[in-house]
Amino acid sequence: MIISVASGKGGTGKTTVACNLARSIKNVQLLDCDVEEPNAHILLHPKIQEIEPVKVLIPKVQEEKCTHCGVCANFCEYNALFVSKEKVLFFSELCHSCGGCSLVCPSNAITEVEREIGKVVKGITDDIELVYGELQVGEPLAVPIIKDVKKRVKRDRNVILDAPPGTACPVVATVYGSDFCILVTEPTPFGLHDLEITVQVVRELKIPMGVVVNTAGLGNDDVYEFCKREKIPILLEISYDRRIAELYSQGILFVEEMVEWKDRFLELFDKIARYLDC
């Protein structure tokens, strides 16, 4: 079973929910797909076992074969190539690695070479396998790294995917293909606004979902009314508790210090499992 954890708004507690859930159930693989700012390892303190570079393909122009005809630049939908009379300029950060330029070049002057844009790290902590991606600073494209992380999904495990904030392509790349999506929100106008748009994305992907309300008690009731209206189940409420915030600030999972929460996360997991069974 693959459960993704998303939110729209940042800082609502995706990683907190993903890691505390992982700690409360068995046979877990946690994949941190927030490759721009991966944080799960800060809470889980894994022993690192493997680090692999993530490489994408980029064009390499062989100047001696190139006639500067401009067909490649014309074809490139991402404006990653610029051809002048004297030379070809390539902007690697705009390239999506589609391979189109080498395909269309009439003089076979373009080959493809690998370029590193980040890494995937695998580690272990007790019985949790943690995989996380890390985008190199200055690189724009998170999606290839997310896809690389997701290649490591082990379907015979309880897989948890921790998504990045927002509702753009990195979120879609993470949530895509999961069996269930937990949406973590806070009961504030910002939380609600971003929950509403994330619900649209998850609905479009036809993935069943439920909500976890974090820092419950702060803000107002609009999130609850929205969920009721949209018939989205509220799976768990985590009340605002300064102790939880302080433990998080120290990089400690609150289920480890406040053990009664383990049962609540287990119950959350059972709810999802039951839902998917019927």
Place this chain on the structure above:
Amino acid sequence: MLKQITVLSGKGGTGKTTLTASFAALMKNLVIADCDVDASNLHLLLHPQITKKITFKGSKLAFIDDEKCIQCSKCASACRFDAIKDFTVDSVLCEGCGVCAHICPVEAIELQERISGYAFLSETKYGPMSHARMIPGEENSGKLVTLVRQNARIIAEEQDMSCVLCDGPPGIGCPVIAAVSGIDVGLIVVEPTLSGIHDLDRAVSLLNHFKIEPLVSVNKWDINEKNAQKIKDFCGQKGIEVVGMISYDPLVVKAMVSGLPVVQYDPKSKVTEEIKDTWKKTYSFLMSTEKK
């Protein structure tokens, strides 16, 4: 000379928008730009009246004409994004590169532009605002951010404003790069958590990478005073000025629920004083920078 500043954070939810809204309320003569286009929130505090709406076509999508398709599968094997299955295009996976259309022997595939969002020019009671809304799940948020910033600069020049204040998206990827490229100062908002410190480090590296002057403001510093000190030490070592130490106050959420910037909601509170002080230092630093 127009100055541009972006409020960013790396980690989400640290208080970028809360701070930006208050800064906007404290300062006349600036253009506000919300560069978080996929989960924007600034409008919930500034209530812009939209004066112009621009359709943004940021990407393309392949379409297969069933009647022409001979089911040879060449497109599916050429697609690097695994976006073609059973002779149809998965609009979620398609990145609009056009390789399928090129490879198709019977010209059954064409690329069509898709509307990825809308950009808006607006008025608020605090001044003009440039913002946008990306259609959920769409690509190319970076290009839309670039459009928001272009619009903001045009307004600034037309109305002779001295400064563009951008609310940035979380992360360090393409929309963030679009939100910081060419700016004068990046104000990083950080919380005193281990995750916050980790992400601060990456946000500072990003600004260094693009040769932009960083400033740091510590939000909810009293949640963990030890970590707040660590952040100060880190900034001290890197020569980064810490312009703000803002306390945790439930008032901030109350202001948000009322749809007001904190400094408007409770002008006499301690947290308002702290935000004012942060903006004063930020603004004077911004005005003292010289374009490289």
